[in-house]
């Protein structure tokens with residue numbers, strides 16, 4: 001293999017009881033790539049991300065992250081995970097939250113930069129419970145990237161974020177990727193999908209289509225990504 | 239195991255408490271309120287129960303007994319007629335009445351002392367002060383016959399200056415810390431699950447053991463501060479007797495805290511919401527409270543319950559605290575060694591259980 005894959009998901013299935021949340025999904029993400037996971041509610045995006053960071057174990061198939069078979073505790077320091085709901089400690093301040101996640105990753109020097117990135121440096125003393133929803137989301141992102149991970153898993157990171165900041169986030173994601181960080185981003189928003197280098201369309205636990213945004217447009221037979229997406233999703237239902 | 243990561247957990251926990259006024263109040267005000275209430279309940283002067291007295295004796299002894307009963311500190315007597323007695327019991331103006339029958343003196347002459355006692359009977363323990371007063375009055379009339387009743391009482395431990403609070407307080411000091419720490423642990427840990435931060439911790443390089451240890455240290459710090467407060471209050475304000483080494487008391491409390499924290503972590507695995515977690519509290523607290531020997535000595539329990547008591551860690555903790563504070567036990571006492579060892583072993587068992595089940599609910 002000449003190409004280096006940061007994440008290799010190979011024929012993975014995961015069931016919750018009798019329900020198959022993922023069914024034979026294979027995805028490869030190159031180092032330094034921004035990979036977008038698209039799919040309707042309940043498609044299995046969060047489940048796939050949890051498998052990548054070893055929170056869940058696959059029933060079939062294999063997940064390899066940065067060359068290590070998951071679950072593997074040693075790899076976790078190189079992974080940043082932003083959960084879908086902003087998972088923060090509500091009773092402590094913004095800075096205390098970020099500093100805590102930095103400390104458990106042994107990287108306290110990155111606190112200021114992370115807070116400046118999400119534009120919360122001025123609000124660093126505020127208790128999280130008093131923040132607006134979007135600010136919490138930003139704080140959550142700061143916690144995920146404070147230790148400069150090699151692989152960033154972002155589960156719907158821009159929900160509730162205003163358009164200006166969203167643009168800035170994506171610029172920053174680009175810069176990270178250019179610097180060699182691999183990003184997996186789940187989203188429902190099509191203009192965000194367009195900013196990814198490659199996309200994977202998931203529905204009912206299966207990978208429907210994969211490729212660059214241009215390839216997805218071609219496969220779906222539409223210049224509009226959303227229309228292409230709906231066409232691809234509809235095709236398998238019949 | 240990284241000391242740095244453990245410290246991060248502990249620091250975060252303490253930062254959370256700093257701003258959480260209500261929890262701080264629960265931790266540091268509640269024990270004082272409970273202890274004060276308990277102290278006042280036990281030591282505050284209580285009013286003697288109202289008791290009716292009908293002396294119908296035609297001889298002289300009835301009068302002597304009645305005089306002595308009137309002077310008793312256990313009951314407050316008023317003269318009534320025997321016919322009114324039941325009506326007064328019913329309307330609640332007295333809790334008992336005593337009738338000295340017409341042939342009382344005559345009966346006494348035949349060696350048969352038979353006063354009648356009528357009790358209202360709907361409350362527990364009503365008979366005790368009445369019978370106590372009667373017994374004393376009997377002893378006092380026996381004294382007129384030149385018989386002196388003065389048992390010489392000697393105490394191996396404790397002494398006549400010990401009251402209920404001294405026995406209760408020793409155990410209570412440990413108990414209050416155990417229960418409050420258990421409650422805040424189970425709730426904080428459940429929060430960690432429900433707010434999603436546990437998922438984040440699990441996706442970080444933290445080991446499970448580091449999470450448990452970090453929590454344990456954080457709560458131990460808080461609980462020991464609480465223990466100092468409770469102990470100072472108990473010894474200086476309530477003046478509970480203590481013959482033991484204060485550091486031993488702390489040692490025992492620290493072991494109880496470790497057990498309480500890990501019991502909280504362990505049980506939080508079985509609760510899906512805070513609402514369910516709260517329901518564990520009576521489940522864990524009430525049986526242990528009843529069976530640990532704090533209220534009823536274990537040796538006086540029915541045999542089947544003694545078996546249960548003997549496997550509950552709190553029984554050993556309560557016993558150990560009493561050994562230290564009432565008996566002045568030190569580390570050379572085998573009974574205290576056993577108590578400490580059992581509480582420590584239970585703590586270790588729970589650390590293992592808490593750590594092992596930490597991952598379960600995510601999968």
Ligand SMILES: Nc1ncnc2c1ncn2[C@@H]1O[C@H](COP(=O)(O)OP(=O)(O)OP(=O)(O)O)[C@@H](O)[C@H]1O
Pocket residue numbers: 016019021039040041042043044045046047048084601
């Ligand atoms: N712990 C679990 N127990 C049972 N079922 C689960 C569990 N986690 C996920 N599922 C199920 O697996 C399916 C996929 O869920 P997942 O969270 O991966 O969806 P998603 O693509 O992230 O959706 P959304 O866009 O709403 O976030 C859903 O049907 C969900 O109900």
Ligand SMILES: [Mg+2]
Pocket residue numbers: 045046047084155
């Ligand atoms: Mg999701």
